[in-house]
Amino acid sequence: MTALLQLAAFALGVYLAIRMIAALYGAVDVWHMIAKAWPRVVADVVVWCVTTGVMAWLMHGAYRSALVWGLSFYLAFYLSIWPLARLYFARRRTDRDVD
């Protein structure tokens, strides 16, 4: 049961990481109309950061660790996508010798 709950905490960490990253991107995404959209951007950032903080605060011991592992895992996974994708496209280009 404990393992299952830890797994759930890990999944929750992944989910919260996704929401936080997406919320933080809000400012970049609507930069050219930030004056119009900033309340939503700020609200998203606040909601998801606070939710993550509250969740971490509510959990204890192994569950909090699992949550943090979930958060960290997704962050590392997300950052690794970019070099991998670049490698993929570089290979496709080499196949066709496109410069």
Next chain:
Amino acid sequence: MRSLVLSLDEVGAGDAGLVGGKGANLSELLRNGFPVPPGFVVCADVYARVLEVLDLGAALSQLDSVPPEEIVQRCAAIRDRLENEDLPAELADLILAAHGRLIANRGRPIVCAVRSSATAEDLGAASFAGQHGTYYYVDAAQLLKKVRQCWGSLWSPEAVSYRATHGIDHASVSMAVVVQEMIASDVAGVSFTANPVSGSRDELTIESSWGMGAAIVDGRVTPDSYVLERADLRVRTQRVADKRLMVSAHLEAGQSARLEEVPNAMRRRESLTPDLLRTVAQWSLKCESHFGKPQDVEWAICEGRFYLLQSRPITVMGREDIGRDIVGKYVLFKPLVENFTDPFTPLSEDLMIWPPGIRSIQGWVYVDVEALQRLLPFEVSVEALTEHVYSIDKDAPAWKLSIAKLPALFVKGLLFLLANAVLFLRTRALPDGALDSYRALCAKVDADTSMSPADAMIRLLLLPQLGDAVGHMPLMVNLSSLRFMSRMRILGRLVRRWAPDLRADAETLLGSGSEGVLSAEMGRGIWALALEANRNARARGILLAQAPERALAELRQATEAQEFLRDLDAFLATNGHRAIKEFELRTPRWEENPAVVLGMVRNYLLIEIGSSLHEEKTAEVRAGLIAELHARLQPLPLERAFGLRLRLILFFAEQVRYFLKLRENSRFYYIMGFGVVRKKVLRIESELLRQGKLKCKDDIFFLRAKELTGLQAGRLQWLDVEDRIRERRIEHIRLSKMGPPKTIGVDMQEKYARATQHEGATLLQGQPASPGTYEGSARVILDPSIDVELTPGEVLIAPYTDPAWTPLFLTAGAAVVEVGSYLSHAGTVAREFGMPCVVDVAEATRKIRSGDRISIDGNLGSVRILAPQAGA
């Protein structure tokens, strides 16, 4: 020695071994009284003598034992010697003497065409098309050099590779060279004694334009086109094109640009008089009669006299032959079809990087059905999936879930979700205008001269940097918009559950009418320009009196028209990256040629109507529908108190509107990215033209990306690519006329009957794209920049539509389009404007004629021709 160089009239059909296939063919025609320009042939024996003198015999005999990786290098050495070493004096004298006699017989200075005529050109299936050199505008000073270059072209890497592929012994081929007077044609063209696409034998097709025929053959101009009855040479259809460019018959000293502008007065004038048309048709039929097979005839007219330049059998490769060598099962993805009605040019095709599961075949975009089948968690046959991908509509298919596929797909799906979850969330509810950040990035990438077109393509359309805004990824926005399907399904279920007998098009109507659809905004922008021109008497006068290109120059000079010009500039600042057939990099953008926009404005001025027929009433109809829905829901439990059902339906209607809008708008940004890539290609083109590595504008798009880098790096020169470009241009035209097969490697039944008779009317069936019914007069329009004469209320019949067609939707009563789907541009814009629209109506532009009385049912997807146009 005399047999080394022969006059064309001294040779016959059986001399191909001596003078090559082309030389023998021209001689045969000349000896049989056909008006072939005079000339002579430098026989293959001369080539053999040169090989002997240069001591290349040993090098040739060793070629078959050379390892493949060395062969190109060895051939390059042979080519280098052939092209650069002087001819033995006695051979040079023979050739120059024959040239002198040719000039003496003409009694005036002439320039010549120098054409390779390989002796192996008739080897079975090997056509050698485009492998060997042809040179124009050749005078005495260049003659020997060009003859040597023809020989050298036998040893180009392409020709060598072609022979290797076809198992032809390198040492067995030889080369004669035909030298002919180059006819300074006033008009030139091509005729086909059978339909080159369908193979139909009862009609004759003639294409003609001003100047040299190369402009038509290479596809640089849209020629005038005539279809004649074979039996009595009566003109069945004719289309006078806007012929903007011509290849000059005279090349002044020091001039290298062969293309020149056609004088304004001649652009839309018929290039062939009825008498000349008949002459061309008669000679073409004589060619066919002589050779006993349908012919593809190149001809020229100089000072009213007809000249036959070439006659070859038509090689009709049917649509079904396309992709015959391709392994796998592919289907056109219908929502994309309307964007790619013509195949991509080679450079555009190479610069595109398609996501897995999608590939380009002969320049057209196909979905790999087997790859898709592996990705879907359903038990679905390849055939059923093929049909669904092709005819994708708003109703999701009812396929059974495959339990066996689930575990593997779950893992793949989870990875995909994790990789893309952030992007999906970011694109879930973008506010209108959020993608404007993409415009800023485009400007940044455009200004970065170190970035190649391929790099720009990836950065702008596929893989942004970590800190880039979501607007840098129109592809993901596009994918995100596919949520529309699930929302539409839920909306349909809710409406049918609670108000089952509401009008049939209720869901579609509820899901239409969102603000901020950029294609529709663009149409309204042109409309606003027309209104401004109407207010400004000077601008209106200029636009109505002059052709668009000339009008622009006059407007710039007229002080009273400055306000209109400011509006035009503002319109172009937003929409200038758009164009007709805009996914193709070769297509000029409106900011390069604003005359296209002025043409549309002018058309509005000509029809003088007050406002859109549909937009005003659509909101009213939608409001009526919501009121009716409200009334029907009222008797249901608790609805009167809370109105939850209505709110839920309106919520999903709003979601459908949002995601449909996102899909249509993502295109606006795709095209913006393509515009930047085009600018980069044009900069390279300009540099290559300056260096003499390219000779004509627009040729660059017929290079492969590898060849382009070869030219940039100096590994290739103009002579290496000239024939390839020409050959690809010809192939491109042929494929464009033919159109793509719907499937490759898999059969698909025609979903709709081609045409049936029903209650005294001809019934054409297509796919519903926008609801409503309409009856009116048909107007067939093939090109929105040329033949726009749409009277308000007429039914637009189009081969395809893209945003350049949007202004026509403002005045049309309904639309019928040959390609497309519910998701395609025609459907989206028609729904926004509230007009009935039927798409995927096969051959609509051929079966319906302008003036026919027709009835459209946008709910059922049917088109009925009630009364054909009088005299049709």
